Amino acid sequence: MSTRSRSLFVVALAALLGACSNAVPKSETPSDELPALILPADLVADAGQSRPVGASPDVTPDRGDDRVADNRPADPRPADNRPADPLRAGALVVAAPQPGSYALIIGIEKYRDVPAATGARGDAERFAEMARTTLGVPEENVRLLLDDRASKTDIAKQLRWLQSNVPAGGRIYVYFSGHGAPDPTSGASYIVPYDGDPQYLGESAMKMTEVLGDLEKTKAKDVLAIADSCFSGAGGRSVLAPGTRPLVRVEPVKTTARVVLLSASTGAEISGPSADGKGGLFSKYLIDAIGSGQADINGDGQISLKELEDWIKPRVKREAKRANRDQTPSVQVGKKLGAPADFIVSWGYAK
Template sequence: MSSPSYHQGHALLVGVSTYQHISSLPTAILNDVKDIAATLSSADYCGYAQDNVVSLLNADATRQTVLAGLGALAARAGEDDTVCVYFSGHGAVLPSAGGDDSALLTVDSDLADLAGTAISSADLAAALGQIQAKRVLVFIDSCHAGGAVLSKGLTDGQGHEFKSGYSPSAFAKLAVGTGRALMASCRADEESGVFTGARNSIFTTALLAGLKGAAEKDNSGVIKVFDLFEYVAEEVPKAVSDDQHPVFKADNLEQNFPIALSRGGRKSLTSTSTPSMPVDADRWRQLEQCLVELFPTGPREQELWTRAGGDLSKLQLYGSGQAMWHSAMRTLKQGGGGKNINFGSLIAVAKEDFPNHQLLTSL
């Protein structure tokens, strides 16, 4: 019997450490791309077809070839496919009238002419917009701390200087569209760490572990998008004393969709976990209304969220209690909010406080 495969998976992986006109970055960047390519195309891990995983490194990663690679993705990926785009290298923040914009710097990028030699967020968003796949995930590992002073600024010694990194507005722009999501290595005011002598960057070390199975939560045999980000978001700060926090952006993403096989699609024979049953939209809405009524100040009231196995640090706790509950329930529905919380555990803990509540019992 043939091994399971994730034939619908497609990937374009770009890594630049040695630039023509800009100072170099750590060689770990090239290892990042090579190791992600090997993991995605491995029958023992993600199960992508090797022909569907394209890598562009250093001299091969020009502005023209990267845009051509994105065009090739659009040509071969269908609506029901999954597309991953990964970039590791320099990013530059570009001041503009509408707020800071950003650009990914390819090997031939010239600070004297970034408009013509780099890939702006508008260029990248337009290229991603041509991809018909309903599941598109973009990874950006930029603003590398391993580049010493380069992590704070880019200069060519000829008077052209730009802030290094990628702006929040550019992150948001790349996540626009149904089924689109972006995962970045750090916040705009942080640095993406690379330990001296390490094979991979801190972000990609966690990403690789997640793709190799650590991010699988329900013994389903697949890695899902929200589970992967939650795993990476928890692991990266541990490695750098809470100095680096990955960013996740999604504009219209309701489902925790699969992006790859986990451990070649093999399900653990010893696992006692069972996949959670799907919950329809009406039940989510009813539970939210119930929690707003019973715990009007929000998820922190009576330590409800924590007692249900959740992590308050994963929530946006501002605004009215109703607003906090709406945000928290959306996060939970997407698979976030903590490793051990789910629809059932939240109801169970709420019933401890209100054992005779009719709606809680019916849910």
């Protein structure tokens, strides 16, 4: 075919297509699924076309990957203002407020005379946030003592404050994150305040049984005392005087009638850090359990002491084993408080 003949053919074809563009024949195939018109390559070149007829210049070709489209509507808010996913971000949930509750929270990381208890301050700050948000403790009822503001005198003053202010029928949460120490002679357990010295425990530290006794003297209906420390003298969050043997026989701490004692480990074990080294292993799971409501095992909208223990204990034991140590959280319940299943730690979680 000569060049002149080809040009005449293209012009005629274009006129024919223009005349038919408004008359779409009926078809069982939807119009947007009809195959594109195929023209001989030499005719397309002669007509000055750079793409096959029917192709769109704005369509990005399919790359053949396996991504799945997200059909959820886009959140118009800036990324910084969007609510966090509580399961991914570890966000605290809001449970029922407890207007009659009080919290004394102590976190000592930097000590005056003994090595640091890594992550203890952060543990206490996170617990305080959870106390306000999830446990619903009123802000004016929260006392937070950190580092050099947690001397023996500071802690003693706040225990007296609880005795003077907690009304009859109220509840107290006490949380301690820091070093514990055993008396090498008697095996008695002490919590070590900021200015504590393991060589002079009787003068500078606070015996656990005496702290629990001070809590028993309040008017509270019940007390949940939590200790992320250890008393074995074997390392971790436990300290000994220089020259003493690394492990002493620790006498079990006996709680009082209206106090629950939840400890990070048993007397002969080490209370160690979480895998990321940012805080205590026990505190990590404690805050996850209550703060996100994960310990509500039966889904009834509340967390009992038994559920809390059953959720925390296997996780702490498993992660401690991976670090080649033994750590077993323990619970003691005062004789006036009934069974662990009857002691409700927090409530009001969405079902």
